Amino acid sequence: MLGCRDKCKQVEILITIWGLWTARNKLLFEGQSKRPDDVATFVRSYCLELHIIQDRMKPKLHRATYWVAPSLPFVKINFDSHFKQEAFTAVSGVIIRDNNGHSLGARSKMNCHIASSFAAEAHAAINGLQLALDLGFRYVILEGDSLSVIKKLKSEKEDFSEISALIWDAKQLSRAFSLCQFRFTPRDSNKVAHAMAQEWTSSSSEGIWIDGAPESITTLAAADRKQDVPS
Structure with missing residues (x-):
């Protein structure tokens, strides 16, 4: 069984391959050249957005659904x-x-x-x-x-x-x-x-x-x- 860290790394690799493939197609079929930095920024941003979505989709059991006041002196x-x-x-x-x-x-x-x-x-x-x-x-x-x-x-x-x-x-x-x-x-x-x-x-x-x-x-x-x- 793969650990969570290994699975996350696999997802990052797949997104990187997808980003490179997309940049290659842009160059071949649309004549648009992407700098390596642009591809890297796209991959990082996509990974972060995916991570946020996954966090929000996790079940949140036994958590308050209302605001809880702080204790003094906070x-x-x-x-x-x-x-x-x-x-x-x-x-x-x-x-x-x-x-x-x-x-x-x-x-x-x-x-x-x-x-x-x-x-x-x-x-x-x-x-x-x-x-x-x-x-x-x-x-x-x-x-x-x-x-x-x-x-x-x-x-x-x-x-x-x-x-x-x-x-x-x-x-x-x-x-x-x-x-x-x-x-x-x-x-x-x-x-x-x-x-x-x-x-x-x-x-x-x-x-x-x-x-x-x-x-x-x-x-x-x-x-x-x-x-x-x-x-």
């Missing part, structure tokens, strides 16, 4: 992103709440030149940490529904993926807190941050709310708070 930073592949942009959604579920700060920010949804999630994590630092919080829990990003943030190993620089930036920011924890949560319990990223339609590139959030978001957060069971 505040919880929930983050998510909305990636627009055709424009290579992403909107980060962040909300910070206390142990009573009240919003202490929220942020929606447009990020440009984003290569993948994987990178978009990492940018959202950075934006969340930066907002918490700007507001002066010392004990934080960073929570998101991107399992891959959370695993990388929790890992003590050096990251060599295409978002390695973003992971490094996030870890550096986390060291500025007295204590910072990273947690994965399913989409159902991250819906407020998800809505922050999805609903930001202002012409401005950024929106920041202190001690609050847009009305539609506070309504959603209040619904979360009603069914919350403190940890």
